Amino acid sequence: MESTDLRDNETKLIEILQLAYSGERAAGYAYRGHWHSVSDPEEKKRIHTIEDEEWHHRRLVGEMLTKLGSGPDKVREMRATIIGRTLGLLCHLSGWLAPMYGAGRLESRNIVEYETAARYALACGRDEFIDCLLTMAEVEWEHEHYFRERVLSHRWATWLKIWPPPPAKETIRQQFQPTSEELAWSL
Ligand SMILES: [Fe+2]
Ligand SMILES: [Fe+2]
16 A cells, blocks of 8 residues: 555544544533433443543543643643533433434434444554454444434334434444455465
């Protein structure tokens, strides 16, 4: 591969990681408001765990950015704080359904974001990031699944247009498994 292609893919990787890094901050603050706003103890516990997982993702993505000789985007960071805190406050005013629906929709995008980042990592020779990025995509898949189930449990669910379901969780890793032909070549 040409070195300019490698550099392009590394730039794209850094950009998407900066996006994810700030996105995790917004999500962390929003879920903090969300779990405080629900009254069901099981929901409170699960959404609190999801908040912790988002902060964990943020740490992992931050480490990747450092290894790439980069760091967070200051403007995105500021925007994420405002958006996250605002959403967290709104959870107390908007009732039960809207935050569950909004979270599920957002999580479905997060799955794709980490899959795309893994593809860029592969394309620029940062193979050591791939497993971690795919694991985060799988965790986001679990988050999406949880919020989808909650939304579907609501009495208005039959009248709601639900966002498209993501492909099965197994497909996240299947895309990155070498084909039998590639395996034969590596022997
Ligand atoms: Fe996350
Ligand atoms: Fe998530």
